Amino acid sequence: MSGTMTISLKVWRQRDSDSEGRFVDYVLSDVSPDMSFLEMLDLLNLELVRKGDDAIAFDHDCREGICGTCSLYINGRAHGPLKGVTACQLHMRTFHDGESITVEPWRAKPFPIIKDLVVDRSAFDRIMAAGGFVSVHTGGAPDANTILIAKETAEEAMDAAACIGCGACVAACKNGSAMLFVAAKVSQLALLPQGQAERKARVEAMLAQMDAEGFGACSNTYACEAECPKQISVSHIARLNREYLRAKLA
C-alpha cells in the first residue's frame, strides 16, 4: 500500500486505578496520513483485538473537537504538537513516517487513571456543581435585545464559554492547576447579566472546590493558554483573580 506510514508507539497501559502501569511498545503499519490520531488508535486496537489482546482504553466521543472528551498527552504535549486542536483533530500527517510517538494519560492527582489512557475528570463536574451555574429563575428564552449586552462583552463571554472542559490546561500546567478551566467558567458568568446575582458566592465556591480536589496553584507560566484547544486566554485568569478579590474585599 503506497502513501501509508509506519509508526512506533509507546503507550501507557494500566489495568485499573489500583494497578501499576507501564509503557508498552507497538509498531503499527498501514497508517494513512489522513487518519486522525484516534482513528490510528482504532486501527491499533483492531489489530490487538484480532490477536486476542486487550484493546487500549482511551476517551473519545464527538471526534470533531467540541466535546472535550479526548485527553491524550502525545509526545510531551497535551492533545499533541498542534496549536488549538484536540487529539481527535490531530491527523497523522502531522508526524513523519517511522516516527516514535509516546502516548500518556493526563497526569494530575485530581485526575486518577481509570484504565490505560482514560482518566476520571469528575473533579471538573464537582467544581461546576459547586457554582458553575445560574440558580435564579431566568424564564424562557427572552426576545432578542430584551437584555442589552455590549458586543465586546458578549464576545468575551462567548470566548470563555468556548471551554470544553477537556482538562488540557491541567495536563499542561507544571502544577496541575485548573485555574484556566475555573477562570473560563467564572469569567463567562461574571460578564453576563444573568450571572450577577451569585457572582461573589460563585467564585468562592468554585475556588474552594478546586482547592479541595487537590489541583495546584497558578504560577502564571501560561502553558495552559498555549495548550488549550479552544485558545482560552489567560486574561480570564486575571479576571478570576479580580473576582476573588472583589468577593473577599468588596
Add this chain to the structure above:
Amino acid sequence: MGKETSLITSSVGQKLLMALSGFFLCSFLLLHLTINLFLFGRDGGATFDTYAEFMATYPLIRPLEIVLFAGFLLHAFVGTVLWVANRRARPVRYAVTKPGETSTLASRVAFITGAFVFVFLVVHVNTFFVTSRFFPTGATMFHMVRDAFRNPWYDAFYIAALGFLGYHLKHGFASAFQTLGLRNTRYENLIDAVSVIFWLLIPVCFAAIPLYFLWLS
C-alpha cells in the same frame, strides 16, 4: 454555593500574598539601589555613610526593618508552601514533556531562582547588616562595602546572585500583576516595559557596584 475560602489558605489567596509581598520587596529593591548609587559619589563615601547612619539610627526605621524581614520571610514561606502543594498535584510525572514549547524557563524555575536569592540574602545580610548592627568594627559602611567588594570571589558570588534575582523578577514582576488581576491586553505592554527596569536595569546597576570597587582596587 455555600463554600467559602480563606485568603490565607486558599491557593489564589496565597498567590495574592506572594504578589503583594513581591511588590513590597521590589519597592525595597528600588530604595536600596537608590542609596547604593551614592557609593559611586566621588566624596569618599560621605553621602553614602550619611544615609547608612540615618538608616541605622532613625527610630522609625527599626519597625520598618521588622516589616521588611517579615515580608522576606512571608514571601519565602508562602512560596515554599505553594511549591510543595504544586508538586503534590502531580505525583506521577510525564515520561516525555516539552515545556519549552509552551512556557518560558523563567516562569518554570521561579522557585529555584528564588531559593538561590534566599541563600544569597542570608550571606548578604550577615556581611553588612548583622556585622554593622550587632558586631561593629568601627569601620564605616562605605569601607565595609569597599573591603568586601575587593574580594573577587565575593564579587562573583554577588553578581551570580543578582543574575538569579534578575531571572526571578523576569517572571515574578509581571506575574504579580496577573495575580492581582491587573494584567490585560491594554496594560500588558506597559507592564512588560516596567518589568525590564526591575529584572534587568536594577540588577545591572547593583552588579556595577562590586565591579567598580574591584576596578578601583
